[in-house]
Every structure is written in C-alpha cells, then in structure tokens.
C-alpha cells in the first residue's frame with residue numbers, strides 16, 4: 019500500500035520553508051519534501067525529506083512506487099536573474115521538471131480515480147510590458163493582459179500555466195472515455211518578502227535585500243532607480259494564498275491561474291520604510307540596467323479581483339502591517355541573536 023502524502027518540491031526555497039513549517043503544524047499532513055539540498059537542521063522531523071533532483075527520472079519512479087501524492091506543491095524553479103545566466107538549464111528545471119510532475123500527477127489521478135491537486139506558484143514575471151509609459155498607464159494588470167514575458171523564467175512560468183491548464187482540461191482528449199484529470203491551480207505572485215529567509219537569483223530581491231542588509235548594519239546598493247515600482251507581498255500572505263487556493267471548492271474556481279497581490283512600492287519607498295526602522299542604514303542606488311530592464315517589464319500592480327471573488331482572497335498584511343508587525347520585529351530579532 020502506498021503512503022498518501024503532500025509532495026513539496028523546491029522545499030528549501032523561501033516559499034518551501036515557510037509552507038513546510040505551516041503544514042507541519044497539523045499532524046494530519048504527511049509531508050514528502052524534495053530538494054537538491056538538505057533541509058535546515060531546525061526543520062528536522064517536519065517531513066520525510068529526499069535530497070534529489072526532480073529531473074532524475076529514476077528517483078521520481080521510485081517515489082511513485084512508494085507514495086501516493088494527494089496534493090503537489092511544485093515550487094522548484096530557477097528564478098529570473100539566475101535564469102538569464104543559464105537559460106537552457108532554467109528551461110530544463112522550470113519546464114521539463116514541471117512537465118514530468120504533471121505527467122505523474124495525471125497518471126496518479128487516473129489510477130486512484132480522484133484528481134491530484136497540483137498547486138503551482140507563477141509570477142509577475144509572466145507579464146512583459148513594453149515600456150514605462152504603458153506600465154504607468156496599465157497599473158493593475160489583469161491575468162490576460164500583457165502575457166509577453168521577456169525572461170526565460172517568465173516564459174517558463176507562462177508556458178507551465180498553460181501546460182497545467184492543458185493537463186487539467188484536455189489531457190488525452192482523443193481517448194474514448196474521459197480520464198480523471200488532475201486539478202491544476204496556479205497563483206501569480208508579486209515579489210515576496212520574508213523576515214526569515216533571503217531569496218536567491220531573483221530580480222525582485224532588492225526589496226528583501228535592502229531590509230536584511232540594514233538590520234545587519236551592512237551597506238546596500240540597490241540595483242534599480244529609486245522610482246521603480248513593482249508589487250510585493252509578505253511571506254505569511256503568500257502561504258495563506260497557496261493554502262486557501264488549494265482548499266477552495268473546485269466549483270467556485272472560474273480560472274486555473276489567479277493574480278494575488280498586497281502592496282506596490284517604489285524602491286525609494288522601501289528605502290524610506292527601512293530608514294524609519296534602521297536610521298543608520300546606508301542605502302544607495304546604482305542601477306544595473308539589465309536587471310532594472312527586467313523590473314521595468316514587470317507590472318506596477320496586479321488586479322486580483324478574480325481571486326477575491328472566487329475564493330475570498332484578501333491579504334492580511336498591507337504595507338503598514340507587513341513592515342511594522344511582521345518584517346521589522348522579526349528581522350530585528352533574527353539578527354540580534
């Protein structure tokens with residue numbers, strides 16, 4: 019008999035660590051986590067952890083023989099800046115890795131006669147706005163606006179959203195009897211800011227980096243101009259969004275992919291919030307035109323009306339609460355230790 023588990027790939031990434039800590043609080047959840055690296059020691063006992071590669075077919079076959087995946091949170095990905103240094107590797111991990119897992123979820127859905135839930139974090143990187151004037155005009159983009167990403171990561175995310183929808187609705191459409199399809203649900207996240215972890219290889223990283231550097235008394239040079247704006251969200255809201263979308267009744271969902279957002283800030287506004295908390299912080303701005311170009315192609319805000327309407331999405335942390343109740347106190351404590 020195979021063991022029923024929730025599978026989390028990319029487990030040691032920022033979202034992964036926060037999601038595991040949350041899911042492990044309930045004893046009902048049996049977690050199987052997968053990552054190229056070990057889980058941090060403080061997370062020992064939270065899950066059965068496999069150190070391995072989602073592209074390793076033998077490993078994946080072994081896992082299928084031992085486990086039944088009830089829900090899959092597929093978080094493993096190479097982020098936007100890193101993806102530009104290794105676009106083909108990004109494609110392999112982000113697209114081929116996702117395709118392999120979708121196939122596994124599709125087969126398991128058929129075998130057990132019940133859909134496997136496949137939860138996928140997509141990103142503002144799926145958008146590509148042509149210039150700053152359009153970005154200012156079309157501030158809150160809807161899911162179907164400007165789906166013309168300029169990065170490999172953004173292309174990968176957009177295509178994987180489509181692949182997920184295909185496996186959800188049209189997989190094996192020529193078969194004589196309709197197979198049980200998997201249940202694919204995706205969120206387009208803005209830049210995420212955690213008090214406990216730092217991102218690696220993304221382009222929205224200047225937000226969290228500025229804050230964590232200031233708390234450690236380190237100088238920080240921001241790689242975009244002060245007036246550049248994108249949407250952000252505090253990590254606890256990102257975790258609630260994943261869990262709430264996963265628990266929403268299927269019949270309430272009118273889309274496979276939902277925008278979710280919390281607050282939009284310019285880099286200067288982030289600096290001001292950081293300086294309010296850490297008045298000695300040394301922050302300057304020296305744009306890296308290539309990374310800034312990526313930020314310029316991402317929207318200034320997201321229209322998340324569909325998520326609010328269909329499954330009651332609402333962020334708990336607006337900008338005030340995010341900084342004053344979650345980020346600053348926790349970051350202070352973290353580096354004081």
Ligand code: AKB
Pocket residue numbers: 097098099140141142143171207208209210217219220221222223
């Ligand atoms: C990145 O910057 O690549 C990510 C994202 C916005 O998806 N944080």
